[in-house]
Amino acid sequence: xxxxxxxxxxxxxHKDPKAILKSYIKEVNFPKGHLLLHAxxxxxxxxxxxxxxxxxxxxxxxxEVTFWFGKEGDAVISMKSYIANQPSYENIEVLEHSCFxxxxxTELQKLYNEHIEIAxxxxxxxxxxxxxTEERLISRQFRxxxxxxxxxxxxxxxxxxRVQLSHIASYLGITQVSLSRIRAAKN
Amino acid sequence: xxxxxxxxxxxxxHKDPKAILKSYIKEVNFPKGHLLLHAxxxxxxxxxxxxxxxxxxxxxxxxEVTFWFGKEGDAVISMKSYIANQPSYENIEVLEHSCFxxxxxTELQKLYNEHIEIAxxxxxxxxxxxxxTEERLISRQFRxxxxxxxxxxxxxxxxxxRVQLSHIASYLGITQVSLSRIRAAKN
DNA sequence: AAGAAAATTTTACAAATGTTAAATAATGAG
DNA sequence: CTCATTATTTAACATTTGTAAAATTTTCTT
Numbered sequence: 001x002x003x004x005x006x007x008x009x010x011x012x013x014h015k016d017p018k019a020i021l022k023s024y025i026k027e028v029n030f031p032k033g034h035l036l037l038h039a040x041x042x043x044x045x046x047x048x049x050x051x052x053x054x055x056x057x058x059x060x061x062x063x064e065v066t067f068w069f070g071k072e073g074d075a076v077i078s079m080k081s082y083i084a085n086q087p088s089y090e091n092i093e094v095l096e097h098s099c100f101x102x103x104x105x106t107e108l109q110k111l112y113n114e115h116i117e118i119a120x121x122x123x124x125x126x127x128x129x130x131x132x133t134e135e136r137l138i139s140r141q142f143r144x145x146x147x148x149x150x151x152x153x154x155x156x157x158x159x160x161x162r163v164q165l166s167h168i169a170s171y172l173g174i175t176q177v178s179l180s181r182i183r184a185a186k187n
Numbered sequence: 188x189x190x191x192x193x194x195x196x197x198x199x200x201h202k203d204p205k206a207i208l209k210s211y212i213k214e215v216n217f218p219k220g221h222l223l224l225h226a227x228x229x230x231x232x233x234x235x236x237x238x239x240x241x242x243x244x245x246x247x248x249x250x251e252v253t254f255w256f257g258k259e260g261d262a263v264i265s266m267k268s269y270i271a272n273q274p275s276y277e278n279i280e281v282l283e284h285s286c287f288x289x290x291x292x293t294e295l296q297k298l299y300n301e302h303i304e305i306a307x308x309x310x311x312x313x314x315x316x317x318x319x320t321e322e323r324l325i326s327r328q329f330r331x332x333x334x335x336x337x338x339x340x341x342x343x344x345x346x347x348x349r350v351q352l353s354h355i356a357s358y359l360g361i362t363q364v365s366l367s368r369i370r371a372a373k374n
Numbered sequence: 375a376a377g378a379a380a381a382t383t384t385t386a387c388a389a390a391t392g393t394t395a396a397a398t399a400a401t402g403a404g
Numbered sequence: 405c406t407c408a409t410t411a412t413t414t415a416a417c418a419t420t421t422g423t424a425a426a427a428t429t430t431t432c433t434t
Binding site for chain 2: 058060065067079080082083084089112113115116119120122123126127128129130131133134136137138140141142173
Binding site for chain 4: 351352353363364366367368370371
């Protein structure tokens with residue numbers, strides 16, 4: 001997915017302000033296993049996935065909890081760092097060799113104060129991410145693990161194949177044994 | 188909580204653009220039981236709570252699920268309507284006689300395109316709400332019902348007293364019987 | 375292709391949560 | 405203040421989910 005398409009899918013933006021934005025964006029590659037963002041660390045960059053998949057997780061006292069999967073076109077960002085300049089909640093792990101568009105937070109903030117069209121692009125960016133986060137919250141609050149598993153199968157069929165079931169189980173908030181039972185019940 | 192304080196707490200804003208914003212805001216009162224927002228309806232207004240408390244809920248096939256409590260200073264809004272111009276997920280019920288600041292979505296959108304400082308205020312508004320929603324999601328994903336109950340006791344002690352336990356149980360994602368057991372275990 | 379390592383499923387049992395109904399406590403109307 | 409209504413807790417039992425460990429399948433390395 002190329003950068004023009006990604007920027008426009010956030011909110012259509014005219015040629016000139018888009019060129020300004022793009023001049024601050026560079027392409028970077030990372031191998032499978034690389035940590036793109038680090039929990040407890042104040043991150044400086046925002047990424048968009050050009051090609052590949054990633055996983056967000058946090059470590060609790062007992063175990064590791066996966067809570068998001070990112071795919072092409074998705075923004076990879078610590079909102080806590082981007083918005084509040086505070087340490088990230090999440091580790092983001094690259095699940096297969098992937099290519100990203102990278103941009104620096106601070107430079108983006110500066111552009112927000114200089115160009116109204118970029119400010120409104122940034123507003124739409126936050127608004128879109130808000131709707132996605134709300135959707136995730138509602139999914140968790142209203143649907144059973146089994147329903148959410150089917151949702152995942154439907155919305156991210158490619159992902160299931162590439163991600164360990166232990167990660168999917170923790171994403172669903174159940175044990176891997178329970179997930180096995182759900183999967184077994186479908187046959 | 189007065190409107191200047193609320194607007195500035197979203198993001199400090201200069202006198203002139205703030206005056207423009209305020210010229211579109213009016214004060215409204217509603218009694219206990221009033222429905223401020225309606226699920227399945229495309230809502231036109233955003234509210235800020237001057238005084239009072241509210242509850243967000245949705246009806247599923249079987250039952251009613253409470254998923255948010257709002258208090259003074261909080262924004263009461265259907266993000267789905269505000270951002271995507273689509274029907275609201277939530278009903279918002281006024282839990283005791285309350286006073287709100289009301290503003291129209293469409294007028295706000297217009298201001299975003301005319302004043303860069305208001306555009307950035309709107310960006311910060313979405314960003315702040317995003318952090319709050321993320322916090323709610325993380326709370327649900329990482330903490331047990333019991334921990335979340337204690338969190339609620341700590342952060343909203345006044346609320347617990349004024350809200351039925353059946354609502355709190357559904358907010359925590361457990362049955363009222365389980366909540367009783369949690370409460371009993373603390374004595 | 376064979377063997378080792380890792381991932382997934384299955385089993386047996388324990389613990390937690392849900393369901394239904396009854397008992398108790400709190401609230402509100404007259 | 406009293407009675408009726410509503411809210412909350414408790415009890416008994418059923419169901420679901422978790423835990424630990426073994427069995428099986430898949431993946432990776434050589």
